[in-house]
Amino acid sequence: MDIYDYAKYPSKEDWLELCGDKLESINKLSLEMKDRHFVIDFEDSYYAVNLSYWLQEFNNKAFDLIANYTLLKSYYNAGIPDEEWFIFSWEKR
Numbered sequence: 759m760d761i762y763d764y765a766k767y768p769s770k771e772d773w774l775e776l777c778g779d780k781l782e783s784i785n786k787l788s789l790e791m792k793d794r795h796f797v798i799d800f801e802d803s804y805y806a807v808n809l810s811y812w813l814q815e816f817n818n819k820a821f822d823l824i825a826n827y828t829l830l831k832s833y834y835n836a837g838i839p840d841e842e843w844f845i846f847s848w849e850k851r
Contacts (some may be wrong), residue, residue: 768832776831778800787820789813 811828
């Protein structure tokens with residue numbers, strides 16, 4: 759048994775419902791390069807490639823943030839059981 763066997767993932771409709779109140783903010787999270795053109799100058803092309811890399815890194819982190827927010831909200835809405843199902847080793851039995 760693995761922890762992934764117990765995980766419950768929301769459906770596509772549930773994702774849209776969970777993110778509905780933040781959809782406008784989510785749509786503003788990604789960044790793009792507007793002017794992509796062929797540059798002959800080595801220094802300019804180096805900075806363009808470097809900027810493209812960092813924009814992709816930022817967009818990947820933004821996607822991870824959206825996925826984490828949605829899963830957190832899904833599990834929060836599912837509820838947390840109140841019964842203790844474990845005992846710490848330093849607690850008295």
